[in-house]
Structures are given as structure tokens and as C-alpha cells.
Amino acid sequence: MINKEVRNVAAALEGVEDGMTLMLGGFGLCGIPENSIGALVEIGVKNLTCISNNAGVDDFGLGLLLQKKQIKKMIASYVGENAEFERQMLSGELEVELTPQGTLAERCRAAQAGIPAFYTPAGCGTEVAEGKETREFKGKMHVLETAYEADFSIVKAWKGDEAGNLIFKGTARNFNPAMCGAGKITIAEVEELVPAGSLDPNQIHIPGIFVNRIFQGAKFEKRIEQRTVRSK
Amino acid sequence: MINKEVRNVAAALEGVEDGMTLMLGGFGLCGIPENSIGALVEIGVKNLTCISNNAGVDDFGLGLLLQKKQIKKMIASYVGENAEFERQMLSGELEVELTPQGTLAERCRAAQAGIPAFYTPAGCGTEVAEGKETREFKGKMHVLETAYEADFSIVKAWKGDEAGNLIFKGTARNFNPAMCGAGKITIAEVEELVPAGSLDPNQIHIPGIFVNRIFQGAKFEKRIEQRTVRSK
Amino acid sequence: MALDKDTIAKRIAQELKNGFYVNLGIGIPTLVANHVPPGIAIEFQSENGVMGMGQFPFEGEEDADLINAGKQTITTMPGASFFDSAVSFSMIRGKHIDLTVLGAMEVPENGNIANWKIPGKMVKGMGGAMDLVASAENIIVAMMQVNKRGESKLLKRCSLPLTGIKCVKKIVTELGVYEIIPEGFLLVEYAPGVSIKTIKNATEGTLIVSDNLKEMSFS
């Protein structure tokens, strides 16, 4: 068993530097690597390019990095929940590349899987396809999309073991699995870190080979963005 | 819940006709849809094109269809265990397309995922790449491979529920997941069929949307190809 | 009388067929789930990674790890499954979803759709909409036909950046049900009590009235 455990978030983030590209898991505020994001704010690395489906809200998730102007460029599919984001983007302070959500997921997965490029119909005929190669397959136009490159992938899982194996919970899975192994170094923060052999090998969502560093997060707030309920 | 249960293998195979293309899960004899293969022999459909990693052994798995000369063309990555296969191929009775194993898996997955084509380095500079488009990405040559098309995908899982959700066991998983939803109709035979709600939604390997028909196999022989043991 | 949003959703629910896997967008489309006709089996997907979505949770039972694509807390039905975003869009891109219902800012008469950006003013992003409209073979747009400034959203041509091209098949608004045909918007149903004149005034694009025009029915 190859042990991937590091002692804390600081050790996990070693090597993250100004100007790097980070891939971060999560959908909205669900399944985001909140311990790592908190530490990135503290470390104060700047000029980051962040690849993440969303940009958090003003005071949580990637919104914390936006507030401190640590992000130079954001690659995302939906950023509607973040007023500071919109302000920085419309004022030109923040560079933004919006990409269809499925293409975003597949470009991460392609990086993980050693697929340099693939064709997808998403975005054909729209500004997303501008400047990209398009091609017809079975009578339908497709656009060529390439694998993302990133220095670090930072993901959040529910349980993990020392070998780096990960299990996600509910819809907190989202973009996390496809990002594992997609960046040069993958960091996983987990709610519970268990010894190797504790998890059923049949029920691992992401094998440890895709994870370089794993640690148990000190605290998970797991904020709910839209608390919707029905009456009993 | 959309119920996918059919009463038996005959109902599951309804619509399989001469000349069709079938995708069949399994690696060696491990995780093969043996009930369905047995029924295909009985039904006697002919001129099949089969996409499967291996071609079984002489008297089990796809070897049974080969014996009856029901297969016109075989698409596989490794066929070394089957003497009758080799005979039919070398004599020209059987058309054979050999493809790298990873490319085979990815072409199935591409069909499932609506990706018409992707680039892979596997096979560049070999006869596998002959007649195919090649292209350089980051200084390395890649070949363009397309998604497979099939009329039926026939897979084997360990447990399944009425909704078509599947869980595989050990290395019997292999090609089965990537083939689900890759053919026009997907048939899953399972060792144990349980009511919807019995399986943990977090531990489903293949969601039921990728499966059209599911049934509990009458009998599983699960033959071992190479029984290797160590002494106590 | 023009429909309210919930009644638009109710009309769209009539399009649900037994065995459909359905993706509902944010806004009016989400309400469709409340009106599934009895006796048919439907599963709702949310593209953030769940199939078999159920109702909102009871108060106190919300789970931060269980939300829909609108970031709302949800529950699941028996037979549900969770999966990652790449698998989720395999369902969508691979045409495994039978019906997609989504909102729009503008729909021109050729079936294009715009719903993600107002240049220089508002950029929410396309989310999963571009993947959905590029692959779905059965797309219904649910929206108010007239915007807050009284302008029609059923247009001759889109002015906003597109989400997808020639993909919309049907549109349900507070005023009527429209099919996209080569000639323009084919009005097939009108909301109870709404006049053709009102509908014409609220349609900037070419409007064709169906020979089989009828009033929407909610029996």
C-alpha cells in the first residue's frame, strides 16, 4: 500500500505558487474543498487560474479567494450566485472563460484519462465554439475540445483511506471524481480518513492512484445555499 | 421509478436478429453474460458482429457462438485462448478486427457518453492506425478513434434492482459498465435482482438509465479459466 | 386569462410519458415535478449528479450533501442513484434523457435559444444548458412570453448570444403552446380566455395559427 496521508492542509498545499492553475471540485457550495480554500486565502497565493464549475458565493467557497483578488482567471460553467464575481468580471479585473458544464466535466476527465482531445456537440453554433475546430459526425456538427491542464487538482470526499482511495456522498460527488488525477498533483480533503483496508475495494469511487496527498479536514461547515423544505 | 425488469432471458433478447451488432461484457470468462450467450446459441441468430474484449474459450463464453458459426465478425483485443477462433480467423471464415484494449473500452464509453470521436496515443505507428486520422498533441502523435455503434449491449452484473441500477463484483466489472447504454438497447443479467430502494444510491456502479432490460439469470457457472493457487 | 408559472408547469407536465427520464431546468421547469400525471413512472435527473429526485425535504431533514442543480435541498426516491458530473453528462450528451424542459430569455422562430448571457450586463453562465440543448431530441421551453419591459421573447431573430441552434421543438408560455415549424411559431393551444389578438401582439416572430387550434385543457 502506497501511503498518501499528509498531516494537514498546509502540508497538502505545499508547492502551490502564484500564477498556478488549480482545478477545484464542488457544485455550488456542495462538495467543495473548504479546508483547502481557507488555507489558500491564508497563504495568499495570487494570480491563480481556477477551474471550477462555480465561483462560490460572496463569503464562502471560491468567493473568499475572489474577495482577496487572488484569482486572475476563472474557468467555470455558472457563476450566477456571486455578486463580487460579476462586478470583477464586468469591470475587467477578472478574466472569465465560461464553458458548458458537460464539456467542463469531460475536459477534466480527459486530462485524468490521457485523452488529449474529443468532440462534443455542446456549444456548436454559439460563441463557445468560436476559434475552435468543428466537424461533422453523422450529420451533426461537433466541436473539438481539449483536456485541461492544471498544476493542482483539489477535491473533497466523504471518506478516504491512507492509500488515497475516495468515497463521495450524495451530490457532493459532482466534479470531484473527474478532477482526480487531472492536475499534476491531486490533493483530497476528506471528512473521515481511515486505515487502508477499512473500505470495501468494490465500493471505491476513485482509486488512490489518482490521488497524491490526502488529509482529514479540520472542520467542515458544509453551508447550504438554498434551504428548501416542504411542510409536514 | 421506471421498471426495467423482464421476466426471463428470452424476453430480454427480444428483437435480436441476424446480422446485428452486439456488445458483450466480460474479460476472459469473468463477468460474461452467460445466460444471454446460452440463449443466443439456442435462438440461433447468425451473421453477428460481436464487440467483446475476448472471444471466450472453445466450449464456453463466446466460443459457444463461434462453434455454431453464428459470428461473422469479431471485434476484440485479445483472443489467445480460443483454438477454434484462431482456426476460423486464419482460414478466413471469421472476420476479425483487433483493437487495443484501452481503445476498445474507451470507444464503448464514448458511445455511452455521446462522444463521437476522441484521440488516443494507443496504436500510433502500428497497423491499428492504418487508414485512420492521426494528429499531434503536445509533441506526440495520436490516432482518432470513433464511438462504437451496436444494436444491443449485453452485460452481466452482480446485483441489480428493478430500476436497472447495477452493482458489479471484483474484476467481473471490467467492460460491463462502459458498455451500458452504448448499444441502442442494453440488457443486463444479474445474479440477484432486488426491489428498487434496496441498493444504496451512493453505491450504484451504473445508474438504471443506461439499462433497458434487466433479469435475474437462471444459473451462473462462472467458470475459472486459470485456477492458480499457492500452498498454505 | 394568462397562466401563472405553476399552471405553465402543469401544462408542460401533460407532455410527460410513462418511462421518461426528465431533466428540469431552474425556474418554471422545476415546478413541473409537482404535476406528474398519476399512473405514469417518471424519473427526474439533476445534472449535478442525481437520478430519481424526490420532493423537498421536511424541515430539519435537509442534507447539505443532497442538492439539485438549482442548489436547493432535495430528497431521493426509491431506485435513485448518485453519480459524478462526467457520468451525468454522459446521460445528457448520450441522448439517454427523454425530455428536457428549460427556461429561455429569447427564442427565435428557427428554434434557436438564448438563455445565458446579456453582453455587458449580466453573465450567469450556460451551466448545463448548452450540453442539454445540443443533444436533447425533445426540448420544451418554459417561459413567460413577454419580459418585464413588455417585450416579446418569441422573436424573428435572437439578439442575445445563443445557447444552441435549431433545437427547440415546443414552447409553453403564459399565453399558449407553440411548435417550431419551418414557417415560424405554430400556435397549437391558447390559454383559457386569451385572445389570438393578445397572442399576436405578444409574438414578434412569425405566428401561424394551427388548423387544429384548441384551448389548453387542465381537466
Added chain:
Amino acid sequence: MALDKDTIAKRIAQELKNGFYVNLGIGIPTLVANHVPPGIAIEFQSENGVMGMGQFPFEGEEDADLINAGKQTITTMPGASFFDSAVSFSMIRGKHIDLTVLGAMEVPENGNIANWKIPGKMVKGMGGAMDLVASAENIIVAMMQVNKRGESKLLKRCSLPLTGIKCVKKIVTELGVYEIIPEGFLLVEYAPGVSIKTIKNATEGTLIVSDNLKEMSFS
């Protein structure tokens, strides 16, 4: 004296480094797992869908659902995982595997490799070998240097259909250890008691003897 197959495997095991994920091919490569140096952590992948392979099972404990790519019954180690073939080749194609050891029928001096087909005579198929050699950055070939008819398998040029091009970095045979350099096969180690003359006779391609040539050591 020329090495036996198990000793070839033992020599290759010296190339294992702490933290390596390793894919072993069928035949001699499989034997490498028996010689992992003490004190280093290695995980063995089998491309049919398991990471963290263990030894063969005790008699009576074989599981038909637990095999390696050679179709042999196996066991798993703590920390193991199962996955599907697409994920398995994501590991391989995505360069997550640190070392690949595989057999060959022919290796020419430019580092190409042929191991899957003899036209008109034998076709086993490439299995996962083409994916492995196309992506692995650290490939060792394990084979007997001379075939059953006494012919060298270290050639000037391949005569058989290729599995991959310019990918082999190192070769370990019953006679020696070779690195591929622009000039040809660089002999860096010889098997105990084997003469350079014997090695030259068994090498059809260009042989260069390293300035740092030494005897293989199995201490």
C-alpha cells in the same frame, strides 16, 4: 550462466522504487511480483480492473470474480480497489502508472516493440499492450533473448507487426541488461558467468558495451 525466467524477474524487481504503481504483463513479468525488495511500497495494477493485487489465493479460496489480466485467480491487498476497464486505461493512458514490464517477440535497436501477431500464423491480439507502450514513460521488456530456433530477438529492425514505436527504455534477458540509446543496445550488465562474446552472438542489432559494464548482482 544464463538466467532462468525467475531470476530475470528478480533482476527487474531491482528497478522497483518506493511508491511505484506497476503493471506487469503476462509471463516473466508476472514473476516480478514475487521479488519486491523489502521496505518499499508498491501497488500492482492488473488492467482488467484491480489495483493492489496480492498473491495467488490459497486452495479452496479462489474466486471466479477475482482474476488478473492473465485470467489467473488472485487476491487483493489492504487498500485495493476495483474499477472498470475505461477507468483502468485512464490510469494507463493518463500516465498514472510508474512502471510497465512486458514481454516481447522482437525488439529492434530503435526501441520499437512487437509482441502481438505473427502474420498468417498466430494472432493473440495486443490486449492492453498497445495502450501501455504508447503511454508508459518507463517500460522494461522482460524476455528470453534468443527464441526457440536460436534466433536473436534483439534486432536491427522488426520483422513482425509493431505494438509500439520508440517506447522501450530497458531490456532484461537471460544474458544481460540493455538500455536503448540512439546508437543501439547499450549493454550495462551481464548475467553472472556469461561472456561478452555469447551476448554479441545473441544480439543481431548493434551492441554497444557500456564503459560502466558490470555483472548483475543479486546480493
